[in-house]
Amino acid sequence: MISFILCLLLLIAGYLTYGKIVDNTFGPDDRETPAVRINDGVDYVVMPQWKLFLVQLLNIAGLGPIFGALQGALWGPVVFLWITFGTILAGGVHDYFSGMISERNDGASIAEVTGKYLGHTMQNVMRVFSVVLLIMVGTVFAVGPAGLIVTLCKNSGVSGLLCTTLFWLILILVYYFIATFISIDKIIGKVYPLFGMCLIIMAVGVIIGIYTNPNYTIPEIWTHLYNMHPSGTPIWSFMFITVACGAISGFHSTQSPLMARCLKNEKQGHFVFYGAMVAEGIIALIWAAAGCALYEVTGGLNTGLAEVLAGGQSAAIYDVCSKTMGGVGIALAMIGVVICPITSGDTAFRSARLTLSDWFHIDQGPYVNRLKLCIPVLGVGAILGIGNATGFINYTVIWRYFSWTNQTLAMIVLWAAAMYLFTEKKNYWIAAVPATFMSAVSSTYFILAPECLGGLLNSKTADGAVIYNTALAYPIGILFAALLLALFIRATKKHAAQKAA
Structure with a gap:
């Protein structure tokens, strides 16, 4: 429990x-922020800071900091360190700059932002990549x-149309549309x-339940600082990909521009972007602690988890x-597992619309253009x-690549932020x-992961x-990260020489 509290205090x-x-x-x-200067009543709308924070938190979170953290707990309390220092030194930086650089560029989508600072080729790659x-x-x-929802209906004795996945899927997609x-401030x-x-x-x-139950104990990092994964999966770099x-998480950079278009003042960015990431880190830390505390810890975590x-x-x-x-808790869990994914899903589609509108320069004020x-x-x-629901399409294999592409996107956005700061x-x-760190993570995982x-x-x-x-993957990962860092330094020197000339 002491190491958990220390990590919690470190995050704050x-x-x-x-x-x-x-x-x-x-x-x-x-x-003047884009929300004030442009204010189209649809995507550029001034909202209170507390709303921006909570919407940003929900947009970037969904079930990610819950299920990902539980999966991370398979490695043991060592995951607390990644959640804590990853959030402070990487995730918070990533989310803050993806939001604030977008804000400085009229709320541009992340594809346009990375293109501006990493070149036209990267811009086109990111446009396609982001939309897909x-x-x-x-x-x-x-x-x-x-x-x-279908499972819940069947367990409740409901039958008929309400027990078909297709019915609820169409209903959810109608809501997504x-x-x-409509305007971002309406729903x-x-x-x-x-x-x-x-x-x-x-x-x-969850944390109160753990603390008040004498049967649950959160293991300490210093007594369990080793790989406890029951399958022996390496910590590097699987844990860093699993707990995104x-x-x-690179997905956050696609969501930050939504709130960048709603800031009343630039000084709200610290609370809205960096603050929401820290809040997500705290949520992840709690759920990782639950994964370690609720299931027996032995030489390796009990397979119960x-x-x-x-x-x-x-x-x-x-x-x-x-x-x-x-x-x-059961009631909250039902709300969470249904509502949280839906709230991330609709903002994902909204971000896709905005990415396309930036790409093809389509004004989103007129409703006809939004329909297009x-x-x-x-x-x-x-x-x-x-x-997928009817069995004609199975994109499960494609989806397995999401973990890697997600962290690769984070890597690219951080390099764009570094170039912005240099300029x-x-x-x-x-x-x-x-x-550089995420470059090593992403490249190492690509070599090691079965998919x-x-x-x-x-x-x-x-x-x-x-x-x-690992004998092949670890050196290649380090060399790839060093190569990208060298290319970045070379680009900064070239840029400085051109300006001096």
């Missing part, structure tokens, strides 16, 4: 100290809740702060909430979702260091256990 201190350093490095001022990723996220966050189309700005508070309440309830939301996780997100969250909060993008974006989502003659190392090159390079023992080719 990190917001107050390092978060302020990040904020001062950027240098917010009193210039966002539609995929939105679709998965429609199919998942639809299936869960409405939420993507998202009004309802999402409430759900954001539910996410916080759920986490608080709650430490650092692995078995619960194998049942999927809803089963794992239900189990933790019921054990820590009883009936109230909403219809094809939601249409593709509907085809994928309905195809502004500010301390770019604050972004370049985590960018990537690991499927070819890894071997297996006689009983089927995977032998990871």
Whole structure:
């Protein structure tokens, strides 16, 4: 429990100290924000700071800091360190700059921002990559809740149309269309702060339940500072990829521009962007602690946690909430596993619309122009979702690459932030260091992961256990990160020489 409390205090201190350093490095001022200057009543709308914080938290979180943290707990309390320092030194930096640089560029989507600072080729890559990723996220966050609602209906004795996945999927997609189309302050700005508070309440309830139950003990980092994964999966770099939301996640950079278009003053950025990331880190820390405390810790974590996780997100969250909060926890879990994915899904589709509007320079004020993008974006989502629900399309294999692409996106955004700071003659190392770290994480995982090159390079023992080719992956990961850092330094010197000439 002591190490958990220390990590919790570090996260709070990190917001107050390092978060302020990040904020001062950027240098917010009193210039007119896009929300004030453009204010189209649709996407550029001034909202109160507390709403911006809660909406941002819900947009970037969903079930990510819950299920990802529970999966991270398989490695033991060492995951507390990644959540804590990853949030302070990488995730908070990533979210802050993706939001504030967007704000300085009229609320531009992350593809346009990275293109401006990393070149036209990267801009086009990021445009395609972002749209595909966002539609995929939105679709998965429609199919998942639809299936869960059907399960709940069947368990409650309901039959007929209400027990079909297709019915609920269509209903969710209709809602997505409405939420993507109308002004951001009509549904998202009004309802999402409430759900954001539910996410916080759920986490608080879990930690109180652990603390008040004498049967649960959060293991200390210093007595369990080793790989406790029951399958022997390496900490580096699998844990850093698995626990994305709650430490650092590239998906956040697609969501930050939504709130960048709603800031009344630049000085709100520290609380809205860095603060929401720290709040997500605290939520992840609590759920990781629950994963370590509720399931027996031996030489390796008891397979009880692995078995619960194998049942999927809803089963794992239900189990933790019921054990820590009883009936109230079950009610919160049901709300969480249904509402949280949906709230991330609709903002994913909204971000896809805005990315396309920036790409093709389509003004989103007139409703006709919004229809031009909403219809094809939601249409593709509907085809994928309905195809998956009816068994005609299976994109599970593609979705397995999300973990890697998500952290690769974070890497790219951090490099863009470093280049922005260089061009502004500010301390770019604050972004370049985590960018280098995430470059090593992403490249190492690509070589080790079974769904990537690991499927070819890894071997297996006689009983089927995977032998990871770390002797090859670790050096290549370090060399790749060093190469990107060298290329970045070379680019800064070239840029400085051109300006001097």
